[in-house]
Amino acid sequence: MNAPGGPFNFSAELAGRTSRLMIYALLAIILMTLDYRGRWVEQMRHQAGLVVEPAVLLIESPFRLANSIWSALRGRQQLLREIGELRGLLAESSARLLLLEELRRENLELRQLLSASKQPQVAFYPAEIRQVDLNPFSHRVLINRGRRDGVESGQAVIDAYGVVGQVDEVFLHSARVVLLTDPDHALPVAVERTGVRTIAYGSGLNTELRLNDLPMNVDLEASDRLVTSGLGGAFPAGLPVAEVIDVSRKVGEAFARARLRPLGRLDRSRHLLVLEATAAEDEPAQEDDATPSEEASREVQP
Structure with a gap:
């Protein structure tokens, strides 16, 4: 064994x-x-997933509910904070409107004392760029407003940042606008800081204007803002035009020159405004009536 x-x-x-x-x-x-x-294993995995899925959803439901509640509370707090900020801005804007209303009344009284003509009223017509001229030497665009909309040749065109150009040709349903940077365009401007008047010429570049006929002793510095002077009648006075990049005073030349950066987004803006200046009508003095700024200030809740 x-x-x-x-x-x-x-x-x-x-x-x-x-x-x-x-x-x-x-x-x-x-x-x-x-x-x-x-494919038995794949089918078994699929069947197991169908069985397990409700349990997973049941387990995750409290967490999803908590996240949605937290998001709603956080969104509510953010909305309340934004509402408070907007109310503050509305109150500040209403106060500024009150000051502007007082300045308008003073200006009206001074004009009446000086027997000066009233400033024209300005109407705005929204427009959209339909076509851009592909000629590199011609800075012009086509907008979707024309003669049937009240657009006329010579009217000013602006965007949200400054002057863009001027209506050149008007058709029935569209109009062609020449931009400030077009080499054939010239615009009467004034230095906002000193009030010196001059002419801004297009340079042919989308980002540059030029001042060619400045006196050598002109009071002009980099970062000075230029606005429309109101001369010529096409552009109302005070519209922002450009900012000075640099000033050149070369020895032996008769005039100083300056390069400007347009404030309007000539190569990016799609939505524009066409300005129509009309003669202002006499406004009856109504001291007892509430101004729009006063009505706006009453809507502000403490």
Whole structure:
């Protein structure tokens, strides 16, 4: 008889392990073959996902609810903060309107004392750029407003930042606008700081205007702002035009020159405004009536 742990028992155990290994390997090969042909594992994974999905959604629902509540509270706080800021801006704007209304009354009284003509009233017509002239030597655009909209040749065109150009040709449903930077365009301007009047010429570059006929001793510095002088009648006085880049006073030349940066976004603005200046009518003095600024200030809640 063989003792326990003898050679016979060892050989039997080894044979049993080998047979089990072969059975497992054969079973693995059979399962891989069936999965390759029938996609069983993928189907089982899909079915398991369908079973587990409701539980996952149930577990995540408190967290999603908490996040939505937090977002709503945070949005409410932000809205309240913005409302407070807007009320402050409205109150400040109303105060500024009150000051401007007082200045307007003083200006009206001074004009009456001096028997001066009243400033023209200005109407704004919104317009949109329809086409840009591809000629690099001609800075002109076509807008979607024409004669049927009241547009006339010579009217000023501005955007939200400053003067853009002037109406050149008018058609029935459109109009062509020559930009300030066109080499053939000239605009009467005045230095905002000193009141010196001069002419700004187009340079042919989208980002530059020029002053060519300045006296050598002119009081002009970099960063000075230029506005329309009102001469010629096409442009109302005070519209922002450009900012001085630098001033050149070369020895031996008769005039000083300056380069300007247009304030209007001539190469980016799509929406423009056409200005129509009309003669101002006499305004009856009504001291007891509330001004629009006073009505606006009453709407501001403390």
